Amino acid sequence: MTLQQLNYVITISEAGSLNKAAERLFVAQPSLTSAIRELEKEIGITIFNRTGRGVTLTAEGAAFLPYARQVYGQYLNLLDVYGKQGARRQQFAVSTQHYSFAVKAFVEMARSFDVAEYEFAIRETRTKAVLEDVASSRSEIGILYLNDFNRKALHKLMQASNLVFTHLIDCRAYVYLWREHPLAQSKSITFEELAPYPCLSFEQGDDSSFYFAEELLSTSEYPRIIKCCDRATVLNLMVGLNAYTVCSSIICEELNGNGGDYIAIPYAADETNAAGTMEIGYITRKSSILSPAGARYIDEMKKYLAACDPALTIGQPDD
Numbered sequence: 471m472t473l474q475q476l477n478y479v480i481t482i483s484e485a486g487s488l489n490k491a492a493e494r495l496f497v498a499q500p501s502l503t504s505a506i507r508e509l510e511k512e513i514g515i516t517i518f519n520r521t522g523r524g525v526t527l528t529a530e531g532a533a534f535l536p537y538a539r540q541v542y543g544q545y546l547n548l549l550d551v552y553g554k555q556g557a558r559r560q561q562f563a564v565s566t567q568h569y570s571f572a573v574k575a576f577v578e579m580a581r582s583f584d585v586a587e588y589e590f591a592i593r594e595t596r597t598k599a600v601l602e603d604v605a606s607s608r609s610e611i612g613i614l615y616l617n618d619f620n621r622k623a624l625h626k627l628m629q630a631s632n633l634v635f636t637h638l639i640d641c642r643a644y645v646y647l648w649r650e651h652p653l654a655q656s657k658s659i660t661f662e663e664l665a666p667y668p669c670l671s672f673e674q675g676d677d678s679s680f681y682f683a684e685e686l687l688s689t690s691e692y693p694r695i696i697k698c699c700d701r702a703t704v705l706n707l708m709v710g711l712n713a714y715t716v717c718s719s720i721i722c723e724e725l726n727g728n729g730g731d732y733i734a735i736p737y738a739a740d741e742t743n744a745a746g747t748m749e750i751g752y753i754t755r756k757s758s759i760l761s762p763a764g765a766r767y768i769d770e771m772k773k774y775l776a777a778c779d780p781a782l783t784i785g786q787p788d789d
């Protein structure tokens with residue numbers, strides 16, 4: 471098994487076609503096909519199904535791909551540190567629940583890289599996709615939260631996918647809404663007071679689960695609820711419908727459009743709707759070595775979170 475063969479597998483899986491993969495790799499298709507067949511023979515599995523429409527991963531191939539990505543990714547990271555400078559583009563990807571602070575850290579990380587070329591990606595996506603992206607090494611880092619309700623279920627999924635969660639910060643629950651909202655002058659807001667207004671929730675797909683919800687109070691019986699797919703839509707609905715969401719309040723106003731148009735008010739829990747603590751952290755594959763961009767990204771997140779208003783959080787990020 472060679473690093474070149476691993477690169478071939480990764481490229482073919484992304485291209486979905488031997489022809490397209492051969493073009494990207496600048497190799498002849500017969501040579502590419504031969505290399506894959508030799509690898510399949512060596513490891514005793516069939517990695518790809520070959521059809522007239524292209525190639526798809528077999529079940530065994532899908533299990534093999536994350537390991538191939540991890541090994542080849544670590545090789546590229548070694549080149550960053552010990553290879554000739556400029557030998558390759560800096561590469562980094564992060565998948566995250568819908569957090570503006572995660573985007574802010576990404577911006578600062580990208581600004582810090584004075585390189586001729588790089589290939590960075592940030593994916594604001596569903597909770598399950600965050601887990602899957604990191605498990606498959608599509609993304610190096612994933613950002614999500616745990617609380618008393620979802621912790622056991624998500625830890626079980628992370629353990630099964632060879633992932634580890636690292637704590638960043640603990641947060642209190644806040645109601646996030648438009649500054650002209652009827653409740654905007656409240657010192658705190660109860661669940662009962664929110665009943666007349668629509669609750670905004672990020673859509674989690676057909677396989678949605680309470681455990682995948684990005685919002686606190688996901689098990690509460692909301693009389694009105696609207697599913698959304700992105701933060702911009704959430705902000706527009708707050709203005710248009712006096713809608714709200716329950717979140718951590720760690721919100722980067724710089725990246726949220728007219729930041730001064732939105733406010734966060736402490737949520738007042740009751741016996742039926744206790745929000746609890748929101749623990750935000752990041753996930754990585756076990757035993758993985760962070761790329762320079764990945765390490766810088768985490769540093770930027772810690773820097774931003776450490777500067778947050780102490781009234782919004784509980785404790786400070788761990789080192």
